[in-house]
Amino acid sequence: MKTSAVLIGYMGAGKSTVARALATKSGAKLLDTDELLTERFGMSISRFFELQGEEAFRERETALLKELSEQGFSGILSTGGGMPLREANRALLKKLGHVFYLKATPQVIAGRLWGHKGRPLLEGVKDKEELTERIGSMLKVREEAYLAAADTVLDTDDNDLARVLEQISHIVSLAEFS
Ligand code: S3P
Numbered sequence: 001m002k003t004s005a006v007l008i009g010y011m012g013a014g015k016s017t018v019a020r021a022l023a024t025k026s027g028a029k030l031l032d033t034d035e036l037l038t039e040r041f042g043m044s045i046s047r048f049f050e051l052q053g054e055e056a057f058r059e060r061e062t063a064l065l066k067e068l069s070e071q072g073f074s075g076i077l078s079t080g081g082g083m084p085l086r087e088a089n090r091a092l093l094k095k096l097g098h099v100f101y102l103k104a105t106p107q108v109i110a111g112r113l114w115g116h117k118g119r120p121l122l123e124g125v126k127d128k129e130e131l132t133e134r135i136g137s138m139l140k141v142r143e144e145a146y147l148a149a150a151d152t153v154l155d156t157d158d159n160d161l162a163r164v165l166e167q168i169s170h171i172v173s174l175a176e177f178s
Pocket residue numbers: 009010011012034045079080081082083118119120121
């Protein structure tokens with residue numbers, strides 16, 4: 001049984017919420033790649049995208065995963081929504097722990113993200129319908145990478161946090177569950 005849980009999935013799929021709840025429940029160490037990178041950049045992810053672009057961000061994501069893997073990270077890792085897009089990252093994520101793909105439909109994700117700022121790839125949409133379409137087309141492109149990276153797929157459409165925690169706790173042995 002693995003002792004680390006890695007959460008992947010599109011923006012708004014619930015990675016941060018599930019990661020925080022898991023950490024509270026288990027006492028296991030929690031790291032969030034977006035938070036770590038924001039600290040390192042000394043600026044928001046949106047600002048980093050503006051100044052250096054997406055490719056530079058992806059390079060930094062890969063470097064961070066390598067670092068965590070070399071350090072022998074153990075605990076809960078929540079990742080940015082684009083992390084599984086690179087093949088090298090998918091291999092690193094699997095090495096780090098059991099990979100859970102938190103999956104939700106574009107409609108549900110749009111409902112959760114509408115009105116929230118700070119996601120450079122979703123900027124400039126005029127209404128919720130356009131946001132749903134943008135998410136839908138990005139998900140079509142990304143789905144294959146998410147599935148290739150995942151060990152287990154967990155649906156979060158119904159917002160049932162307790163069920164998701166329960167499912168994860170049957171698969172990984174975090175502090176309290178062991
Ligand atoms: C991204 C998702 C974001 C963040 C960046 C790019 C993506 O993370 O890493 O804006 O490509 O899906 P969250 O999934 O935590 O919002």
